[in-house]
Amino acid sequence: MRPKLSLQQLNALPPAEFHKTFANVIECWPEAAIFCSALLPFKSFIAMIAAFENYLERLPAETKLKILKLYPDLAGKMLDTKQLSEDSSIEHASVGLDNLSPEDKKTLTDLNESYKTKFGFPFVVCVREASKFDVILRSVSERIHHTVEQELEIALGEVKKICRLRILQLVDNL
Numbered sequence: 001m002r003p004k005l006s007l008q009q010l011n012a013l014p015p016a017e018f019h020k021t022f023a024n025v026i027e028c029w030p031e032a033a034i035f036c037s038a039l040l041p042f043k044s045f046i047a048m049i050a051a052f053e054n055y056l057e058r059l060p061a062e063t064k065l066k067i068l069k070l071y072p073d074l075a076g077k078m079l080d081t082k083q084l085s086e087d088s089s090i091e092h093a094s095v096g097l098d099n100l101s102p103e104d105k106k107t108l109t110d111l112n113e114s115y116k117t118k119f120g121f122p123f124v125v126c127v128r129e130a131s132k133f134d135v136i137l138r139s140v141s142e143r144i145h146h147t148v149e150q151e152l153e154i155a156l157g158e159v160k161k162i163c164r165l166r167i168l169q170l171v172d173n174l
């Protein structure tokens, strides 16, 4: 793991380094880091996180949808074929999604499929915050009853939480 960046170090990064460092804070969407690098220097880590959140909020609806579709299914094919990004892989492992019993894996996979069929994008939740398999399961079971509009908003909120926690993994916010 690379050493965590202080605010001063972060603000002194050449743009190309900033892009590389924060390329995946939104899954497979390096454009966010490219956009936010133009806002350097940041007054605080909070301000930097807010910059990424504002960037997300202001995107057109179809781009938001495109971003949601970049998130891998939880405990899905990407995990099975070891194609998860490093961040997602660590997040999966943090709640044991890489080590589910066959029954739990099937339950989650079936719910993920039903969710995708209804909404047209994968179920996205910040697994680190959910912290337990049962909480994730309850969340997808409840959210599947929402409207598309509700879910688009909730899912984008989850993308923001994942983004915030990924940023906090990279900076020394103490």
Ligand SMILES: NC(=O)N[C@H]1NC(=O)NC1=O
Residues within 6 Å of the ligand: 027, 071, 072, 073, 074, 087, 088, 091, 092, 122, 123, 124, 125, 126, 127, 128, 162
């Ligand atoms: N589908 C989904 O929520 N994926 C993600 N959630 C998370 O915390 N990391 C992910 O890759």
